[in-house]
Amino acid sequence: MQMGSLESEHNRMTPEQSAGHWIALSSAASAVGGGGVGGDSPSAAAVAAAAVVVPDSPMKVHLDGRRASQPIKFPFTDSLCRVCRSLSTGVHYGVSTCEGCKGFFKRSIPKCQHYKCYFGGDCEITKESRNRCKSCRFQRCLQVGMALEAVKMGRIPKGERERAQKTTDIVQNSGCHRMKSLKILAPSPSSYAISTTPTLCPPSMNSTFAASEQQPSRSPDRPHSGTALISPPSYNDAFYQSPPPSSSSSSFSSSGAKRMKIAPTLDSFSDRTSLLSTDIPRRYSADAVNSFPFRGLSKTSPSLSSVPEDDLCCTATTIDSHRPHHPSHRLFPPRSSNSGRRHSDFIPTASHHQRAPLFMSSLSMPVSSRTAHLSTGSSPSTPSLYSNSLRGVAGGGRGQDVDGFGRSVSLNDAFPPLLLSSNTVASRDTFSPACSSVFSDRSRQPNNCSARDSGVGSSSRSTSVTTTVCSDGDFLTPGSRDGGIVTGDPFFGGDFDATDSGSWLDFGNETSDGPGGPEENCTVQPPIETLADTGKWDMLENMLETIDRAGNDVYREESSEAVEFMVRMWQEGRLTPDAPTDSNVTVLKIRDRIKESLGNIVKNILTFLDRIPGFSVLRKSDVSILVEKSIFDMWMVQNSAFLVNNESYIMLQLPGVDRPFHYTRFWMANFLSEPMINAMMEFADEQNSCHLTFSETNILKAIVVLSPDRQGLEDPTSVGKLRRTLQEALEHAFLRRLPTSAAEEMRQKVHSLMFHLERLSQLYFTHITPVDMNKEPG
DNA sequence: ACCTCAGGGCCAGCC
DNA sequence: GGCTGGCCCTGAGGT
Ligand SMILES: [Zn+2]
Ligand SMILES: [Zn+2]
Numbered sequence: 078m079q080m081g082s083l084e085s086e087h088n089r090m091t092p093e094q095s096a097g098h099w100i101a102l103s104s105a106a107s108a109v110g111g112g113g114v115g116g117d118s119p120s121a122a123a124v125a126a127a128a129v130v131v132p133d134s135p136m137k138v139h140l141d142g143r144r145a146s147q148p149i150k151f152p153f154t155d156s157l158c159r160v161c162r163s164l165s166t167g168v169h170y171g172v173s174t175c176e177g178c179k180g181f182f183k184r185s186i187p188k189c190q191h192y193k194c195y196f197g198g199d200c201e202i203t204k205e206s207r208n209r210c211k212s213c214r215f216q217r218c219l220q221v222g223m224a225l226e227a228v229k230m231g232r233i234p235k236g237e238r239e240r241a242q243k244t245t246d247i248v249q250n251s252g253c254h255r256m257k258s259l260k261i262l263a264p265s266p267s268s269y270a271i272s273t274t275p276t277l278c279p280p281s282m283n284s285t286f287a288a289s290e291q292q293p294s295r296s297p298d299r300p301h302s303g304t305a306l307i308s309p310p311s312y313n314d315a316f317y318q319s320p321p322p323s324s325s326s327s328s329f330s331s332s333g334a335k336r337m338k339i340a341p342t343l344d345s346f347s348d349r350t351s352l353l354s355t356d357i358p359r360r361y362s363a364d365a366v367n368s369f370p371f372r373g374l375s376k377t378s379p380s381l382s383s384v385p386e387d388d389l390c391c392t393a394t395t396i397d398s399h400r401p402h403h404p405s406h407r408l409f410p411p412r413s414s415n416s417g418r419r420h421s422d423f424i425p426t427a428s429h430h431q432r433a434p435l436f437m438s439s440l441s442m443p444v445s446s447r448t449a450h451l452s453t454g455s456s457p458s459t460p461s462l463y464s465n466s467l468r469g470v471a472g473g474g475r476g477q478d479v480d481g482f483g484r485s486v487s488l489n490d491a492f493p494p495l496l497l498s499s500n501t502v503a504s505r506d507t508f509s510p511a512c513s514s515v516f517s518d519r520s521r522q523p524n525n526c527s528a529r530d531s532g533v534g535s536s537s538r539s540t541s542v543t544t545t546v547c548s549d550g551d552f553l554t555p556g557s558r559d560g561g562i563v564t565g566d567p568f569f570g571g572d573f574d575a576t577d578s579g580s581w582l583d584f585g586n587e588t589s590d591g592p593g594g595p596e597e598n599c600t601v602q603p604p605i606e607t608l609a610d611t612g613k614w615d616m617l618e619n620m621l622e623t624i625d626r627a628g629n630d631v632y633r634e635e636s637s638e639a640v641e642f643m644v645r646m647w648q649e650g651r652l653t654p655d656a657p658t659d660s661n662v663t664v665l666k667i668r669d670r671i672k673e674s675l676g677n678i679v680k681n682i683l684t685f686l687d688r689i690p691g692f693s694v695l696r697k698s699d700v701s702i703l704v705e706k707s708i709f710d711m712w713m714v715q716n717s718a719f720l721v722n723n724e725s726y727i728m729l730q731l732p733g734v735d736r737p738f739h740y741t742r743f744w745m746a747n748f749l750s751e752p753m754i755n756a757m758m759e760f761a762d763e764q765n766s767c768h769l770t771f772s773e774t775n776i777l778k779a780i781v782v783l784s785p786d787r788q789g790l791e792d793p794t795s796v797g798k799l800r801r802t803l804q805e806a807l808e809h810a811f812l813r814r815l816p817t818s819a820a821e822e823m824r825q826k827v828h829s830l831m832f833h834l835e836r837l838s839q840l841y842f843t844h845i846t847p848v849d850m851n852k853e854p855g
Numbered sequence: 856a857c858c859t860c861a862g863g864g865c866c867a868g869c870c
Numbered sequence: 871g872g873c874t875g876g877c878c879c880t881g882a883g884g885t
Contacts, residue, residue, distance in 0.1 A: 177874070
């Protein structure tokens with residue numbers, strides 16, 4: 078990063094200053110206080126409990142001599158042991174396993190170190206063979222996620238929890254800090270001028286907060302205890318993994334206020350850190366627990382540490398009336414599930430609780446002339462682009478003069494500048510394999526000898542794409558790379574056909590329901606049962622390993638830098654939407670910069686795909702088509718994390734502009750209509766609420782590219798095959814870190830997400846706002 | 856009241 | 871004798 082020092086005189090603020098700008102919301106009576114459990118609010122514990130609801134609870138059968146009150150545990154016929162594939166009896170140690178594996182894990186914990194595999198370390202673990210190698214069996218246990226920490230929150234005795242609470246401070250200093258030097262400052266006073274404005278952390282900030290040694294200043298005059306700091310959820314929720322299936326009725330109903338939790342992420346932080354040393358709610362994968370944002374996160378983060386736990390949960394009523402995301406207001410109604418629920422029957426789950434901070438967005442927007450329009454952007458009354466499009470209404474945009482961006486998009490001149498960095502934003506994942514608690518690092522256990530690069534990476538395709546991955550954050554080094562774009566700049570010359578509706582929906586066996594839109598009832602595919610096949614399991618494991626590595630190589634480094642960069646921006650108080658803009662900024666520069674970024678997206682995705690087994694069989698020409706037609710989709714997947722709370726936190730380095738330029742929504746509006754931007758924000762919300770890991774995001778990106786329905790493909794079958802494989806890998810990734818039910822829910826969420834992305838993409842290409850490239854924003 | 860699940864115990868079966 | 875795994879029981883915590 079060569080941003081150098083970015084001292085910003087006027088944007089720095091003293092703690093005292095900042096104090097006045099913390100969001101002041103009335104706090105619920107400590108719903109998460111005292112270690113995170115208590116009261117009748119849905120604490121993390123409650124949520125955690127809900128997370129482990131298992132499909133068919135054991136039938137209650139009374140047998141002869143047995144005590145009538147005791148239910149007999151029947152194996153779940155619809156669930157298999159994740160370790161040995163025999164019938165599962167429920168969720169044990171965080172994973173659906175059989176009694177045998179449960180017992181084995183229980184017995185193994187004290188002696189896990191002593192197991193040794195004599196067969197190479199990749200023994201097959203089946204019901205029949207599971208006793209042949211304890212080492213591999215135990216490794217499998219770890220791999221699938223069995224963990225002491227993964228036990229349900231509810232199982233932790235109170236006393237222990239309290240004790241654990243006291244150890245927090247110790248624990249926090251032992252984490253793997255990747256951003257040690259980072260110091261987070263409070264936001265600029267100028268941008269949060271109203272007391273009801275939540276303090277927005279920049280995307281990814283929370284993960285990087287982790288290391289701050291300094292206790293952030295908690296100002297004595299920080300207003301009222303009822304203060305919460307709202308953070309964008311996209312990253313800080315990376316660990317907040319398992320959206321529990323909700324057995325409750327809608328918490329979004331008007332009467333659902335009491336269930337509403339404003340800062341679930343915060344409260345989960347608090348829970349997590351307080352329990353790190355002992356037990357962790359099962360819903361947190363141990364991966365997440367030990368990845369860098371968690372260790373020591375909450376107490377060192379200014380956003381969290383300075384907020385007393387009592388404050389971490391706000392009363393719902395405070396925001397209830399402001400919530401723009403009531404299901405009926407959603408741009409994209411949730412797709413119905415396989416239970417046949419229609420949209421109107423949509424039952425929000427705890428994952429929607431996680432969205433709570435997003436609900437604050439309408440409150441959180443700083444009031445300024447620039448952003449004032451945003452307040453209506455997500456308001457329920459604002460017609461969505463989605464619905465507009467159904468009625469054939471084009472996006473209105475800012476009504477600027479025409480010049481340049483016509484309907485027929487020729488990227489040679491003007492790919493509608495989305496904004497963007499080509500970076501996958503980092504820390505969402507931060508599942509650092511380096512963290513090595515034996516009970517938490519399991520899914521990346523190297524023991525996984527089977528997960529060898531079976532020929533991966535050796536496939537050297539000869540595209541014209543540079544295989545070198547630029548490690549610098551794209552937007553940090555403008556003009557640093559012009560090469561590497563495929564075959565004579567086809568992407569900016571791409572002929573985008575808005576009618577080209579790839580079937581993004583065949584996440585399972587079915588295909589898109591087409592123009593009917595998400596309102597339509599659509600069948601969702603059956604749950605992932607494919608893993609009963611051990612061979613397939615291993616194949617997917619291998620695939621994931623490979624994808625992980627490829628993602629790390631291609632995206633990781635620049636992602637980290639992006640985060641670091643964002644953090645610095647935040648430090649400098651530059652991530653405020655209405656911060657003054659350098660006078661050298663022009664729309665033209667922005668556009669060019671964006672075009673350049675798109676080139677990098679293309680380059681990176683090709684490098685990434687190139688390492689995925691099976692990609693090499695695709696025809697070159699097909700690859701060109703695929704990538705060319707999915708630039709927007711890739712961009713969205715990659716940058717959603719930067720679109721938070723209805724604002725863009727994308728930074729661009731523009732030529733002739735010495736400081737990074739914050740490409741806010743306001744600037745986006747030069748290129749995109751307001752409804753389009755709203756739609757993108759909405760989509761970003763949805764994606765962020767999925768809390769995909771770094772690796773999963775990369776897979777999703779690849780899936781999005783590999784649409785067999787793109788016009789002009791010579792060999793769509795191979796494309797579809799590879800896509801399907803990646804979909805399975807993604808599902809597998811979910812299964813690896815989530816309980817079965819949560820994985821299934823995640824699968825459906827992603828399914829829905831892909832559908833919406835397809836729709837969004839279509840809208841994008843039909844709602845491009847003409848722009849006067851010479852006009853300076855006023 | 857009833858459910859889930861960890862943990863512990865029991866014990867037949869197996870090596 | 872040690873391990874396995876199916877089963878039982880209890881208690882903590884949840885709905
Ligand atoms: Zn098993
Ligand atoms: Zn083995």
